[in-house]
Amino acid sequence: MAVHxxxxxxxxxxxxxxxxxxxxKLKEFGIRRALLVSDKGVAGQPFFDELLRLSGAAAVYAELxxxxxxxxxxxxxxxxxxxxCDGIVALGGGAAIDVAKAVAVLAGHKGCLFxxxxxxxxxxxVSGPVPPVVALPTTAGTGSEVGRSAVISEDGSHVKRxxxxxxxxxxxxxxxxxxxxxxxxxxxxATGMDAVTHLVESYITAGDYNPLCDGVALEGxxxxxxxLKRCVAKPRDLAARGDMMNAALMGAAxxxxxxxxxxxxxxxxxxxxxxxxxxxxGIMIDFVMAFNKPVCRxxxxxxxxxxxxxxxxxxxxxxxxxxxxxxxxxKAGVRKEHLPRxxxxxxxxxxxxxxxxxxxxxxxxxxxxxxxRA
Numbered sequence: 001m002a003v004h005x006x007x008x009x010x011x012x013x014x015x016x017x018x019x020x021x022x023x024x025k026l027k028e029f030g031i032r033r034a035l036l037v038s039d040k041g042v043a044g045q046p047f048f049d050e051l052l053r054l055s056g057a058a059a060v061y062a063e064l065x066x067x068x069x070x071x072x073x074x075x076x077x078x079x080x081x082x083x084x085c086d087g088i089v090a091l092g093g094g095a096a097i098d099v100a101k102a103v104a105v106l107a108g109h110k111g112c113l114f115x116x117x118x119x120x121x122x123x124x125x126v127s128g129p130v131p132p133v134v135a136l137p138t139t140a141g142t143g144s145e146v147g148r149s150a151v152i153s154e155d156g157s158h159v160k161r162x163x164x165x166x167x168x169x170x171x172x173x174x175x176x177x178x179x180x181x182x183x184x185x186x187x188x189x190a191t192g193m194d195a196v197t198h199l200v201e202s203y204i205t206a207g208d209y210n211p212l213c214d215g216v217a218l219e220g221x222x223x224x225x226x227x228l229k230r231c232v233a234k235p236r237d238l239a240a241r242g243d244m245m246n247a248a249l250m251g252a253a254x255x256x257x258x259x260x261x262x263x264x265x266x267x268x269x270x271x272x273x274x275x276x277x278x279x280x281x282g283i284m285i286d287f288v289m290a291f292n293k294p295v296c297r298x299x300x301x302x303x304x305x306x307x308x309x310x311x312x313x314x315x316x317x318x319x320x321x322x323x324x325x326x327x328x329x330x331k332a333g334v335r336k337e338h339l340p341r342x343x344x345x346x347x348x349x350x351x352x353x354x355x356x357x358x359x360x361x362x363x364x365x366x367x368x369x370x371x372x373r374a
Contacts, residue, residue, distance in 0.1 A: 002015055003015035003016075003017060003018045003021070008146065008216075008249075008253050009169070010145070010146040010169050010170055010171070010172065010173050011171065011172040011173070012146070012172070012173050012175060012249070013172065013173070013174050013175065014175040014176075014242065014245065014246065015175075015176070015177075015242070016176060016177055016178050016238055016242075017176060017178070018174045018175055018176040019047075019050075019051060019054065019136055019174055019176040019178070019179060020054065021174055022051070022054040022055060022089070022134065022136070022174060023054055023055075023056070025134050025171075025172050025174070026055065026056070026087065026089070026134065029087060029132040029134070029171050029172075030086070030087070030132075031086055031087030031132060031134070032086055032087075033058035033059075033083060033084060033085045033086050033087070034055050034056065034057045034058060034059075034085060034086075034087050034088065034089045035057065035058065035059045035060070035061065035076065035079060035080045035083065035085040035087070035088050035089070035100075035103070036051070036052060036055050036057035036059070036060045036061070036062070036088075036089045036091060037061050037062070037064075037076055037088060037089070037090050037091070037092070037096050037097075037099055037100040037103065038060070038061070038062040038064070038090075038091040038092045038096050039062060039063075039064035039065060039092045039093070039095060039096050040062060040063065040064065040065045041065070041092075042062070042091055042092045042093075042096070042138050043062040045138075045182050046182070047178070047179060047182075048091075051089075051091055051136065055089045055091075057089065058083040058084070058085055059079040059080065059082065059083035059085055060079070061075060061076035061079045061099075063075060064092070064095050064096055064099060066095070066274065066276075067095065067153050067158070067160075067270055067274065067276075067277065068095040068096075068098055068099045068102075068151075068152050068153065069152065069153045069154065069155045069158070070113055070114070070152055070153070070154060070155055071155050072099050072152075073099055073102040073103060073106065073113055073152060074106075076099055076100075076103045077103050077106050077107070080103055080107060085131075086131060087131050087132045087133070087134070088100045088103060088104055088131060088132070088133045088134070089133075089134050089135075089136070090133055090134070090135045090136065090145075090170065091136045091138065092137070092138050092139075093137065093138060093139035093141060093142065093144075093191065094139070094141060094142030094143075094144040094151070094277070097133075097135050097137065097142070097144040097145055097170070098142075098144055098149075098150040098151050098152060099150070099152070100133050100135070101133060101144075101149075101150035101163070101168045101170075102150045102152050102163060104130045104131050104133055104168065105126055105130065105150070105163060105165075105168070107130070107131050108128040108129040108130050108131065109124070109126065109127075109128050111124070113152065113161075113163065114152075114154070114161050114163075116163050116165075117161035117162060117163050118161075118162045118163070118164055118350070119162075119350065120161075125165070126163070126164075126165035126167050126168070130165075130167040130168065132170075132171045133168075133170040133171060134170060134171060134172050134173075134174065135170040135172070135173045135174070136173075136174045136176065136179060137173070137175065137179070137180075137245065137248070138179045138180055138183070139180060139183060139187065139188075139191040139248075140180060140188075140191055140192060140195060140231075140241070140244035140245045140247065140248040141190070141191025141192065141194035141195050141248050141278050142191075142194060142195075142198075142248065142252065142277075142278075143195065143198065143248040143249045143250070143251050143252025143253070144252065145170055145173035145175070145249060145252075146169065146170070146173055146249045146252050146253055147168070147169065147252045148164055148165060148166050148168055148169050148256070149162050149163060149164040149165075149168060150162070150163045150168060153270070153271070157271070158270070158271045158272075158274065159271055159345070160267050160270065160271060160349075173249065175242075175245045175246070175249070177238045177241035177242040177245055178238065180231075180241045180244075180245065181235050181236050181238070181241060182235075183235070185232045185235070185324070186324065188231050188232050188235070189228075189232050189282070189323035189324055189325055190276050190278035190279040190282055190325070191248070191278045192224065192228040192231060192232075192244055192247075192278070192323070193228075193278055193279070193281055193282030193285065193319075193320070193323065193325060194248075194251075194277060194278030194281050194282070195220070195224055195228075195244065195247050195248040195251045196221070196224050196228070196247075196251075196281075196282075196285070196316075196319070197251075197262050197263070197266075197278075197281035197282070197285050198248075198251030198252060198254065198255050198259070199217045199218075199220045199221040199224065199247065199250065199251045199254060200217075200221065200262075200285065200289065200303065200312075200316075201255065201258075201259045201260040201262055201263065202217045202251065202254035202255040202256075202257050202258065202259065203217040203218065203221070203254070203299060203303065204260065204292065204296050204299050204300075204356050205255075205257050205258035205259060205260055205354045205355070205356065206258065206354045206355065206356050207257035207258030207354045208257065208258075210256070210257045213253070213254040213255075213256060213257045214254075214257075216250045216253050216254045217250065217251070217254035218302070218303070218306050219250065220246070220247040220248075220250030220251050220254065221247070221303060221306050221307060222306050222307070223243040223244070223246055223247040223250070224243070224244060224247040225306070225307035225308065226243065227239070227240035227241075227243035227244055227247070228240075228244060228247075228319070228323070229319070229322055229323065231244050232323055232324075257354075258351075258354035259351045259354065260288070260292070260351060260352060260354060260355040260356065261288045261291070261292075261346075261351070261352040261355040261357075261359045261363075261364075261367070262281055262284050262285050262288040262289075263281065263349070263351040263352075264346045264347075264349035264350075264351045264352040264355075264359070264364075265280065265284040265288065265342075265346055265364070265367060265368070266280035266281045266284060267280075267345065267346070267349045267351065268341075268342045268343075268344075268345035268346040268349065269283075269284070269329075269334070269342065271345045272338055272341045272342050272345060273332075273333065273334055273338060273342075275332060275333075275334075279325065279326075279332065282320060282323075282325040283320075283325060283326055283327075283328065283329060283332060283371060284367070284371060285316055285320075286313050286316040286317045286320065287367050287370055287371045287374075288355075288367060289312065289313050289316060290313050291357060291359075291363065291367060292355065292356055292357050293312075293313060294357070295356050295357045296356050296357075300312040300313075327374045328371045328372060328373065328374025329368070329371045329372045329374070330372055330373075330374075334372060336372065339365070339368050339369065339372070342364075342368050343361060343364045343365050343368060346364045346368075347361050347364060
């Protein structure tokens with residue numbers, strides 16, 4: 001397979017071996033002293049030493065595990081400052097890429113990270129300089145490698161905060177499917193369901209009219225439908241891995257339109273139960289789509305045609321089952337006593353404001369209760 005280049009608008013290089021373009025990209029962007037941001041799992045992969053060499057990193061922060069929190073950002077920022085870095089290489093899933101973006105914000109802006117987060121009183125704009133970021137995703141889920149935001153949780157409450165600015169888009173994304181073949185099947189499934197959720201929710205969101213995003217979402221969904229199960233069943237299938245890497249970035253490009261209630265539920269599950277974001281989306285998506293169906297029948301028909309199914313919600317449920325995603329919340333460790341707090345966090349989360357069907361407190365109570373009983 002060749003390495004292909006396209007822009008949307010991030011400069012994207014896709015194909016096996018794309019990682020080897022890293023030195024040329026760093027030179028092009030004037031990065032001489034890179035901070036390499038990664039996570040503990042990726043640091044143990046066979047390719048990590050190769051990427052360390054290709055990046056010529058002046059400093060490394062690879063202490064991430066689980067959902068990223070503000071203290072991760074400050075630890076990485078300390079490494080940045082100690083080594084007088086001038087650019088960032090983000091190697092990993094959404095957590096590593098989001099931490100890299102957050103470091104980029106604080107490298108050129110004073111004060112607390114969350115002073116720049118959406119929805120906080122007196123929110124500050126990301127108006128100053130932001131050092132260049134080059135992203136190499138090792139999962140196919142969040143699409144953060146082409147996204148405009150960094151999602152970081154508070155250390156104490158684990159409430160997710162979103163720092164948004166077009167300046168946070170990486171200068172280049174090197175999509176190399178060879179970097180994803182070592183993912184465990186469960187992580188492949190969960191991150192893949194994250195991408196599917198982005199694609200489905202962005203297509204039906206009540207956000208602004210955007211036929212470009214709609215087209216991107218549908219093609220991404222087609223790629224995911226044909227390849228996600230193959231990625232789990234045959235981890236070294238590079239064509240399937242490549243499809244999912246593109247589906248993930250297409251989901252991130254499409255959800256500039258907005259997302260929906262599945263994400264509000266997932267953010268609550270990550271906050272209250274520290275659940276993996278993709279797993280949370282994967283568990284909740286068919287429950288939320290069944291709720292949305294009465295107001296989305298035509299769009300559901302289109303998506304069903306794209307994935308080659310008779311009916312969308314049933315397809316999503318079957319996809320979950322084939323990937324080993326739990327049918328409901330109980331098998332993922334959620335208990336009845338979690339429900340009040342889950343509902344509180346979901347109601348406060350902004351994503352559901354663009355859900356195609358309005359979601360009230362009693363609706364979230366019903367959704368979580370139904371998913372817990374499943």
